[in-house]
Amino acid sequence: MEWVVALMSIITVNMLLSGDNALVIALASRNLPPDQQRQAMIWGGAGAIILRILLTFVAIVLLQIPYLQLIGGLALLWIAVKLLAGEEENHELKANKNLWGAIKTIIVADVVMSIDNVLAIAGVAKGNITLLVVGLGISIPIIIWGSKLINMLMERWPIIITIGAAFLGWTGGEMAIADKKIMPMLEPYPWTHWAIPVAFAVIVVLIGSLLASRKQPGNKEPQNNL
Numbered sequence: 001m002e003w004v005v006a007l008m009s010i011i012t013v014n015m016l017l018s019g020d021n022a023l024v025i026a027l028a029s030r031n032l033p034p035d036q037q038r039q040a041m042i043w044g045g046a047g048a049i050i051l052r053i054l055l056t057f058v059a060i061v062l063l064q065i066p067y068l069q070l071i072g073g074l075a076l077l078w079i080a081v082k083l084l085a086g087e088e089e090n091h092e093l094k095a096n097k098n099l100w101g102a103i104k105t106i107i108v109a110d111v112v113m114s115i116d117n118v119l120a121i122a123g124v125a126k127g128n129i130t131l132l133v134v135g136l137g138i139s140i141p142i143i144i145w146g147s148k149l150i151n152m153l154m155e156r157w158p159i160i161i162t163i164g165a166a167f168l169g170w171t172g173g174e175m176a177i178a179d180k181k182i183m184p185m186l187e188p189y190p191w192t193h194w195a196i197p198v199a200f201a202v203i204v205v206l207i208g209s210l211l212a213s214r215k216q217p218g219n220k221e222p223q224n225n226l
Contacts, residue, residue: 006124010135013120036099044106053136059122066181073176076119077200080168084161084208120168123175169204173197
């Protein structure tokens, strides 16, 4: 049962953080003929899956280095805040007129944009390679072909994003306390094993919601008329 819950967590996290990746696929292949657009999606998506799995393997190994897991947890905290605050990345991609160029653009852009996914999934997988491969193998095709539906659901029920961001915050907290240098310090205080992840999740929701409210059209920053 625990394996199934972790698998669903990987799929959910990947879908929450990969909306922009689907946009890149559309932008990179928009000038191709329809049949080549389909090929660009398939081959570009396949290349992205393989490279993302390899990157996550590397992340799992690197997170065994002292203090890197703590840094990864704090980075994931900030990623979760940005997700909830609705900060968007700008993608200045040129549409390719040949199939190979579109595939190459899709793969390179996906790798560059996947740091948040890799950190989050490495944290959830906790070194379970089978879980990692199965989770990514299921979720990435869903993202590639179902991105419009995913975005529609998030726009209709924003609570999905809030819950997902809080979960990322919780995962960041778990990553931080699992660091081999931090864990021995917390052993005399068992309550910190749940209190720190809860604190991370609360921080994400509070700061992310505050930043999101400031970006609303009616909330303008005060101006100094001096």
